[in-house]
Amino acid sequence: MTVLKTSLIRDIRTRVAGVVVGQDIVVERILIALLTGGHLLLEGVPGLAKTLLVNAVAKTIGIAFGRVQFTIDMLPSDVLGSEILDQATHQFRIHKGPVFTNLLLADEINRAAPKVQGCLLEAMQERKVTLGGKTFLLPAPFLVIATQNPIEQAGTFELPEAQLDRFMLCHRLHYPTADEEKDIYRRQLNMGLRRQEDGGAVPKSAFDMIEGQPVCGVNDLVEMMEQVQTIHVSEAFTEHVLRMVRRTREHPALEVGCSPRAGLALVQAARARAFLHDRDYVVPEDLFSLAEDIVLHRIRMTYESVARGISLRDVLEEIMREV
Secondary structure (H helix, E strand, C coil): CCHHHHHHHHHHHHHHHCCCCCCHHHHHHHHHHHHHCCCEEEECCCCCCHHHHHHHHHHHHCCCEEEEECCCCCCCHHHHEEEEEECCCCEEEEEECCCCCCEEEEECHHHCCHHHHHCCHHHHHHCEEEECCEEEECCCCCEEEEEECCCCCCCCCCCCHHHHCCCCEEEECCCCCHHHHHHHHHHHHCCCEEECCCCCEEECCHHHHCCCCCCCCHHHHHHHHHHHCCCECCHHHHHHHHHHHHHHHHCCCEEECCCHHHHHHHHHHHHHHHHHCCCCECCHHHHHHHHHHHHHHHCEECHHHHHCCCCHHHHHHHHHHHC
């Protein structure tokens, strides 16, 4: 990796850390998604700065950013766009939706009805959208970072398996440590007010800290994506991935195992993680570090295993010990 790219990665991490306290692993997962063109699902209770984190990364890198707040009454056209009648010309024209961007933040995606969740499938997989019988390519790079609340919360709809499989990574956020939470309070108390042009004022929030010029742009991101594709993957590493994926299909506690897409995701994400750690080759630690975020949302337990109190993490840990 060149010194310039190493410096860019460090600058991105530093800028985001100035806005969001902690969550270093989450920042790494977002960067992995960006560098591989994969999609990322962030799961956690409200108030863990999921939206703030994605917003900070997008503005730090300087890519086109769109956000959709999913609600129960949304329609697919609210995401993709639609045909509308131009009153001036009496002709139908295409109105493109917020999906036409580089990074789409699908906020609280599991609060929308399944029909709306499913409308992202074509865009996420094929990077194109069909409107009015015409197909439109999405900007490149394009990725979806979705946030969702735990499905036990009221007013949520579980994502269908077909859509879950299209997320390269699903990372589960946890509460901050006591020291991190104290730092959050201290930052908020020192923010003060933001003056408005009309003479009024409102309290500042963490979103007001996302400022300054981006540390890089789309061209820099594409160059880093190209470098990720050159990271060496050994035959032994590929064999480990293959055994892990195939074992999920054979394990007696699992009803649904991983598809080949999971294996591809493990290899590509491992390359990106190696790049972020300033290596030009992958190591077993890359596989073990990423396995939970890539595998768990793709496998399903049998009813008997659930009744016996076996968890998905227990099964994954057993499989990783075997491979």
